[in-house]
Amino acid sequence: MKLQLALDEMSLSESLLFLDKVKKSVDIVEIGTPFVIREGLKAITEIKHCFPQLEVLADLKIMDAGYYESELAFNAGADYVTVLGVTDILTIKGCIEIANKLGKKVVVDMICVPDIPERIRQLEAVHAHILSVHTGADQQAAGREPIEDLRIMVEHTRSSGVSVAGGINSTSVAKYVALNPDIIIVGSGITRNADPEKEVAAIKLTMRKEA
Numbered sequence: 001m002k003l004q005l006a007l008d009e010m011s012l013s014e015s016l017l018f019l020d021k022v023k024k025s026v027d028i029v030e031i032g033t034p035f036v037i038r039e040g041l042k043a044i045t046e047i048k049h050c051f052p053q054l055e056v057l058a059d060l061k062i063m064d065a066g067y068y069e070s071e072l073a074f075n076a077g078a079d080y081v082t083v084l085g086v087t088d089i090l091t092i093k094g095c096i097e098i099a100n101k102l103g104k105k106v107v108v109d110m111i112c113v114p115d116i117p118e119r120i121r122q123l124e125a126v127h128a129h130i131l132s133v134h135t136g137a138d139q140q141a142a143g144r145e146p147i148e149d150l151r152i153m154v155e156h157t158r159s160s161g162v163s164v165a166g167g168i169n170s171t172s173v174a175k176y177v178a179l180n181p182d183i184i185i186v187g188s189g190i191t192r193n194a195d196p197e198k199e200v201a202a203i204k205l206t207m208r209k210e211a
Helices: 012-025 033-039 042-050 066-076 089-102 116-125 137-141 147-156 173-177 196-210
Strands: 002-007 028-031 055-062 080-084 105-109 130-134 161-165 183-186
Touching: 002 012, 002 055, 002 161, 002 196, 012 042, 012 196, 028 033, 028 042, 033 042, 033 055, 042 055, 042 066, 055 066, 055 105, 066 080, 066 089, 080 089, 089 105, 089 116, 116 147, 130 147, 130 183, 147 161, 147 173, 173 183, 173 196, 183 196
Parallel strands: 002 028, 002 183, 028 055, 055 080, 080 105, 105 130, 130 161, 161 183
Antiparallel strands: none
């Protein structure tokens, strides 16, 4: 089980300093959508260069031109790229095609997918690598958590990996670990914590103990 740290609000220089503090407990660094919009693909290249031991995910939330946009991120150094599960299956297949050519992986972000079991069936038919439960920031503000969607995902997934994101922190992570996803994604629970090094270590410890 891997821990993915989502970076959204920091500048590139701030993120490099932050990662140096927490790198021992992190497996995957997510270059979040706001981060990519603000800093560009150079952020992927720079973080991969400075922390080659960490995997890097580019959260592009691709909606069209799957092959081309994925290739841009992979060539910049990304190990994973995200595509939206609500988009056309042809776009998702394009992402998967170039990922397979380059030895990379595609994460299908299931945010706002209305029928998760049916979409899982369709995505596994095209050999999607990882399916991601994602309760967005606006949904979290309305009080929603990703735990129920994760239960559905785990029940119906047969061949794809599973990741989960949405307001997870050290006090809530155990219930997610109990469902045994492949990747747990934490963002502000770490980055906004008063002691991020202690928080990320506590999350990682729970993942090891409960898995």
